[in-house]
Amino acid sequence: xxHKSWCLVLHSHIPYVINHGRWPHGADWLFEVCxxxxxxxxxxxxxxxxxxITSNINLSFTPVLMEQLKxxxxxxxxxxxxxxxxxxxxxxxxxxxxxxxxxxVRLAQYWETWxxxxxxxxxxxxxxxxxxxxxxxxxxxxxxxxxxxxTHAYLPLLSDDRSVRFQVxxxxxxxxxxxxxxxxxxxxxxxxxxxxxxxxxPLKAGxxxxxxxxxxxxxxxxxxxxxxxxxxxxxxxxxxxxxxxFPVLKRLWQKAQQEQKPAREQGLSPYLPYLAEPSGLPxxxxxxxxxxxxxxxxxGYPGDGWYLEFHKKHFxxxxxxxxxxxxxxxxxxxxxxxxxxxKERLAEQATHFVSLLTAALKDQEGDVIASLYDxxxxxxxxxxxxxxxxxxxxxxxxTKIRPERASLCLERLNPQIPVSLPEGSWGTGGxxxxxxxxxxxxxWEKIYRLEDEWGKIYPDLAxxxxxxxxxxxxxxxxxxxxxxxxxxSTWTARDYAENRVxxxxxxxxxxxKWIKRGAPLQSEEQEQLLNWEKxxxxxxxxxxxxxx
Numbered sequence: 001x002x003h004k005s006w007c008l009v010l011h012s013h014i015p016y017v018i019n020h021g022r023w024p025h026g027a028d029w030l031f032e033v034c035x036x037x038x039x040x041x042x043x044x045x046x047x048x049x050x051x052x053i054t055s056n057i058n059l060s061f062t063p064v065l066m067e068q069l070k071x072x073x074x075x076x077x078x079x080x081x082x083x084x085x086x087x088x089x090x091x092x093x094x095x096x097x098x099x100x101x102x103x104x105v106r107l108a109q110y111w112e113t114w115x116x117x118x119x120x121x122x123x124x125x126x127x128x129x130x131x132x133x134x135x136x137x138x139x140x141x142x143x144x145x146x147x148x149x150x151t152h153a154y155l156p157l158l159s160d161d162r163s164v165r166f167q168v169x170x171x172x173x174x175x176x177x178x179x180x181x182x183x184x185x186x187x188x189x190x191x192x193x194x195x196x197x198x199x200x201x202p203l204k205a206g207x208x209x210x211x212x213x214x215x216x217x218x219x220x221x222x223x224x225x226x227x228x229x230x231x232x233x234x235x236x237x238x239x240x241x242x243x244x245x246f247p248v249l250k251r252l253w254q255k256a257q258q259e260q261k262p263a264r265e266q267g268l269s270p271y272l273p274y275l276a277e278p279s280g281l282p283x284x285x286x287x288x289x290x291x292x293x294x295x296x297x298x299x300g301y302p303g304d305g306w307y308l309e310f311h312k313k314h315f316x317x318x319x320x321x322x323x324x325x326x327x328x329x330x331x332x333x334x335x336x337x338x339x340x341x342x343k344e345r346l347a348e349q350a351t352h353f354v355s356l357l358t359a360a361l362k363d364q365e366g367d368v369i370a371s372l373y374d375x376x377x378x379x380x381x382x383x384x385x386x387x388x389x390x391x392x393x394x395x396x397x398x399t400k401i402r403p404e405r406a407s408l409c410l411e412r413l414n415p416q417i418p419v420s421l422p423e424g425s426w427g428t429g430g431x432x433x434x435x436x437x438x439x440x441x442x443x444w445e446k447i448y449r450l451e452d453e454w455g456k457i458y459p460d461l462a463x464x465x466x467x468x469x470x471x472x473x474x475x476x477x478x479x480x481x482x483x484x485x486x487x488x489s490t491w492t493a494r495d496y497a498e499n500r501v502x503x504x505x506x507x508x509x510x511x512x513k514w515i516k517r518g519a520p521l522q523s524e525e526q527e528q529l530l531n532w533e534k535x536x537x538x539x540x541x542x543x544x545x546x547x548x
Contacts, residue, residue: 037379088317146185156194173543271366350391
């Protein structure tokens with residue numbers, strides 16, 4: 001096969017927000033992303049398929065997101081959310097007409113039609129099951145879907161290999177339940193990797209001990225490949241993918257610049273897959289240049305003045321009627337959005353991106369460019385993103401570069417070069433500072449306490465109190481989510497994240513007390529347990545042997 005490849009990976013993840021609030025932080029976060037990213041992506045992927053073009057993109061879904069999309073509460077709540085948006089658009093339209101704002105009247109009608117189409121697609125086309133739509137595309141070999149850690153835990157900082165194994169194995173188990181086949185690829189949360197070495201907890205006293213690398217644990221669980229950030233292969237300055245979107249991270253970046261560890265490998269092309277040592281598990285390397293064109297809201301495509309402005313919203317309701325105009329302008333100076341102008345810019349920028357891929361693979365040693373993004377960038381942060389992706393895939397069909405599923409790319413290229421990777425992530429500074437710093441160390445202290453307790457109760461007491469133990473495991477897994485320290489560090493939803501950490505930890509402590517007590521629960525305790533089982537109801541099943 002005489003071609004080169006674009007290995008696009010979209011990472012889909014929302015923490016467990018079902019049953020934990022609505023707005024501004026809670027289930028509406030999930031509903032927004034489903035309406036603005038997941039449904040539009042399904043639409044453009046099916047449009048490509050119907051036009052005879054195989055998109056061949058790679059998507060990851062975290063198990064905690066899969067569980068929410070399959071939740072009994074999700075479909076009903078999402079339909080109410082979409083209907084609310086339709087009603088708000090109608091109310092906005094009436095208000096704009098009454099106040100003589102004709103251009104905004106047309107935009108309100110645009111949003112009413114847009115949300116009405118989303119509602120109809122969800123109910124009729126996808127039968128209220130978004131995940132089923134993506135499964136159908138994978139069954140048709142249009143896409144490749146990866147799994148990830150059960151609750152998107154920041155794996156390098158977990159202090160017990162059993163915790164890491166549980167996150168990985170539960171991630172594989174949930175994937176097989178919903179997609180009917182074993183996963184090939186694994187998305188390391190936050191692209192965070194830790195090699196084999198003698199490790200010691202960064203907090204709390206504890207002895208140093210030799211730990212297997214994450215690549216070894218992935219291989220042990222039957223996974224076939226993973227992805228890392230560029231600097232783990234090549235070194236260099238590391239800003240991290242989140243720096244521009246979360247300005248508060250600049251403080252952490254400055255600290256990380258002083259303390260980050262240099263990469264061990266230099267001079268290797270990021271346009272080839274390699275084998276991680278010592279496991280021999282293949283991995284791909286994120287391409288920074290193509291990545292920044294989508295990640296950056298200033299220097300990248302999403303910062304184009306004609307695109308929809310994310311931050312300025314009309315209240316009540318929160319619909320958006322303005323365009324970026326200029327990243328330097330205050331929100332009060334933003335001009336009215338013009339969808340037809342935005343559409344014109346998409347074609348030009350899709351052509352530019354294809355030219356960039358072509359030039360990169362022509363000038364560099366290698367055969368594959370791996371572009372890694374959060375799925376939510378497409379549609380949610382960058383409203384026009386799904387349509388841009390549609391145009392890119394169509395234009396690539398006319399070149400010698402092909403979008404390619406990661407498994408097929410590995411079959412074609414058959415990587416042979418072993419590499420000893422250093423530790424790091426795609427966060428600011430390239431190390432762990434976004435997730436472990438002076439503002440979040442208390443979170444990790446709680447995680448480590450539960451890990452210590454797990455060693456005491458597993459497996460003997462678990463067999464005597466299986467129902468309590470299973471709920472305790474759910475609370476432990478939810479506490480380990482990387483989202484809570486991230487939201488604390490970035491100040492984007494700090495109070496919500498701190499409350500969630502405290503809530504899951506307190507529930508785990510009470511459950512542990514009940515487990516150790518061994519006596520039957522009193523009536524009020526039974527009611528409390530039932531409420532927790534309803535609120536934190538993910539993972540009705542654990543992988544065989546995982547909760548015994």
